Amino acid sequence: MLNQVKTWGASFVIHSGDFEYENDPQLFEDNLNAVLGPDYPYFASIGNHDNIAWNGHQQRLAARLQRFGGNLNCTGDIGINMACNWQGLFFVLSGVGTRGSDHETYIDNAFASSTAVWKIVSWHKNQRLMQIGGKINEVGWDAYDTARKHGAIIATGHEHSYCRSFMMSDYSTQQVANFDATLDLNVGESFVFVSGLAGKEIRDWNDNLVSNEWWAAYGASNNNIQYGALLCTFNINGDLRKAHCTYTDVNGKIWDDFDVSSSLPATREELDAQLRAFEAAKSPCKNEWIEVPISRGNGDVLENAATGELSCRSEFISFKEKSTASLRFEGVPLKKGARIQHAHLQVYGSEADEHTPFFLISGVKSGATPSCSQKSSLFQLSAMEPTSSFVTWTEEDEDWEIQNVWVSPDLKDIVSELVNAPEWESGNAITLNMFGQGNRAFHAYEESACLAPTLTIELEREC
Numbered sequence: 144m145l146n147q148v149k150t151w152g153a154s155f156v157i158h159s160g161d162f163e164y165e166n167d168p169q170l171f172e173d174n175l176n177a178v179l180g181p182d183y184p185y186f187a188s189i190g191n192h193d194n195i196a197w198n199g200h201q202q203r204l205a206a207r208l209q210r211f212g213g214n215l216n217c218t219g220d221i222g223i224n225m226a227c228n229w230q231g232l233f234f235v236l237s238g239v240g241t242r243g244s245d246h247e248t249y250i251d252n253a254f255a256s257s258t259a260v261w262k263i264v265s266w267h268k269n270q271r272l273m274q275i276g277g278k279i280n281e282v283g284w285d286a287y288d289t290a291r292k293h294g295a296i297i298a299t300g301h302e303h304s305y306c307r308s309f310m311m312s313d314y315s316t317q318q319v320a321n322f323d324a325t326l327d328l329n330v331g332e333s334f335v336f337v338s339g340l341a342g343k344e345i346r347d348w349n350d351n352l353v354s355n356e357w358w359a360a361y362g363a364s365n366n367n368i369q370y371g372a373l374l375c376t377f378n379i380n381g382d383l384r385k386a387h388c389t390y391t392d393v394n395g396k397i398w399d400d401f402d403v404s405s406s407l408p409a410t411r412e413e414l415d416a417q418l419r420a421f422e423a424a425k426s427p428c429k430n431e432w433i434e435v436p437i438s439r440g441n442g443d444v445l446e447n448a449a450t451g452e453l454s455c456r457s458e459f460i461s462f463k464e465k466s467t468a469s470l471r472f473e474g475v476p477l478k479k480g481a482r483i484q485h486a487h488l489q490v491y492g493s494e495a496d497e498h499t500p501f502f503l504i505s506g507v508k509s510g511a512t513p514s515c516s517q518k519s520s521l522f523q524l525s526a527m528e529p530t531s532s533f534v535t536w537t538e539e540d541e542d543w544e545i546q547n548v549w550v551s552p553d554l555k556d557i558v559s560e561l562v563n564a565p566e567w568e569s570g571n572a573i574t575l576n577m578f579g580q581g582n583r584a585f586h587a588y589e590e591s592a593c594l595a596p597t598l599t600i601e602l603e604r605e606c
Contacts, residue, residue: 160190160267168199233259284315451521500581
């Protein structure tokens, strides 16, 4: 794909994460330099496979910015919360769903500050309904609809296929603004695409997802699409508000071909007026998302099912032998009786083989976790009183990709049982016990919070 970029004569690249799979930033840098040169303008947002070696990637991206002068046009945290004004395009490089915090606020403020008529946001991960493969909800709808508010094109990756939507007037409820062949960007309307075919395997589409009405074009192994990228040309025939885009593969075949126009306001007064009107028209209903990382100290405890012995504060939680892992999440800000729409355990996978594992997850009624100093008391985890609600977690191989976030089935009933218990108060801890075996390992609590097990909870809409 780097050779294709060179052949196309593209002025610059925006790369939506996953640079390489070896945790080797120098390898990626060497590839760029060999094909495009050390001074080629290359902008990137972080992907899940870039997390472990992110410091090295970020340093090299910063040095490249310096070499081609992009540092004068960009501000913020490279690849995570960064805004750039480059050759007439204003774009944000975001780590939403992967690393960092306050992404939606950053995206909102960055776009509100600019009167550029072309706005783009790049992030790596997806919501399940905004891709056609096997990915699940890892971003949240606020980021999508914040970008839509500003009429920004949303560029994503992660899923190993290609798809592009029609114009959308609401991503969270999947409302299509129109099915016009030309996509006209406005305040409150934009489109999204997934371009995840730069060279690391091509996957199948999900029949139920690919048939959704909002997809204007798509490709996967099912229709034999090949590796490629979305190539967009702006300033068509001297018109600063016209662009044309094609998804072209490495064989030169065009799989998607469409025109884009921008009706975004170019004056400060008009932009502010339209943004105020957008905010005034928004529904007061909203979903609230809560993310609670695993507690420090005794937040993770592993019990060997055969011996009953405990181990704590390990770098990884491993299920090579049949075990129970206890994961404690402190300070959960849920009021008593909160209405839970969805809840999931998210962990960052580090080891997986080809065998399908089996896990059972339940809550602990007391919310307590044994102390590491109590190793002499055997089988403490298995003796803890579980919730009556439980879920089983068993997935196919693709869902256990290492250096990726593994997301459990919905734990809604478990969390609901805990927050409806007589003793529940906002700020209490939730402890989950995970029992099973399957040669799977994931990161425990580390200084890098993005790798820590996290409990994510979505509350029902309140108006």
